[in-house]
Amino acid sequence: TLKTHRLLVEISDITGIKGENVEIIARSILRFAYRVQNNDVGNIGKQNSRLRSWLRQVQQKNPTHDTTLNAEIDGELKHQSKTSGNKEKSKKKKNVKKIKNRLVQEIVLPTKADQAPGQEEQGARSRDMLFYDIPVRYSETEVCDAIKQLGTVHRITIKKHYKYQLVKADITLLEEYEDSFLKGVWKEKILIGSNEKNKKVIEIRWFHGNKTVKDIKEKCKWKAYK
Structure with missing residues (x-):
């Protein structure tokens, strides 16, 4: 181009x-x-x-x-x-389960004829009492049988706490236990358990029935300092 x-x-x-x-x-x-x-x-x-x-x-x-x-x-x-x-x-x-354990369970008791033998020597009166330091591993039946060693139980309710059971009972103590309670003895030994594996003697604390767990703790704290 x-x-x-x-x-x-x-x-x-x-x-x-x-x-x-x-x-x-x-x-x-x-x-x-x-x-x-x-x-x-x-x-x-x-x-x-x-x-x-x-x-x-x-x-x-x-x-x-x-x-x-x-x-x-x-x-x-x-x-x-x-x-x-x-x-x-x-x-x-x-x-x-926790809620059930916290509930107060009233136990239906047997007739007087089914109470522990040898309880003819009763105290003069029945009283409302609280029993503490009973381990939760024991059943209601085992607890009832253990408390009946102290006298004739007319009514009983059981409330389980974290480690121990709080037992409230209307009971006529045997004469020797009645005397101990009136003298201010605040611990007593009972045999508890339904078989050889869990049967043992334990020491429980007992109080007047109008006491609360808070009252019990305060009293035990005071006795420890005393």
């Missing part, structure tokens, strides 16, 4: 190279540039092909990975929900 011819003339004038040689050199440079460009385009095409292949592989793997991940998450959530539910049920059972 006219522009190309003028460009070649200007190059010839500047470099001093003959016009035909300038044209040969220019054509060689153009061919080299085209070759380099074609190579670059080919490389870019190969890179694009590899990238497309990699993307297809990733797209094929992702659904499986997502499905597996979702299944794992669902499984973990179900496990946590089940574990939480079991813990909640266990907690409720423990709370119910």
Whole structure:
């Protein structure tokens, strides 16, 4: 073209190279540039092909990975929900058990004929009394049998605390125990337990029936200092 011819003339004038040689050199440079460009385009095409292949592989793997991940998450959530539910049920059972243990239970007593033998020598009167320091591991029946060693029990209620049971009873003490109680003896020994494994002699504290646990603690604290 006219522009190309003028460009070649200007190059010839500047470099001093003959016009035909300038044209040969220019054509060689153009061919080299085209070759380099074609190579670059080919490389870019190969890179694009590899990238497309990699993307297809990733797209094929992702659904499986997502499905597996979702299944794992669902499984973990179900496990946590089940574990939480079991813990909640266990907690409720423990709370119910604690509440039951705190309740005051009145025990139905046997007839007078079923009371412990040898109680013909009774004190002059029945009295309301509190008995403390009886471990919670003993059943209501074992507690009743132990208290009946002290006299004739007319009515009895039992309330379980953390370690010990508080027993309130309307009882006519045997004469020897009545004398001890009136003299201010505040501890007495009883045999408790229904079998050889848990049967033992324990020392319990006894008080007037109008006393409370707070009163008992204050009195014991005062006696300790005394």
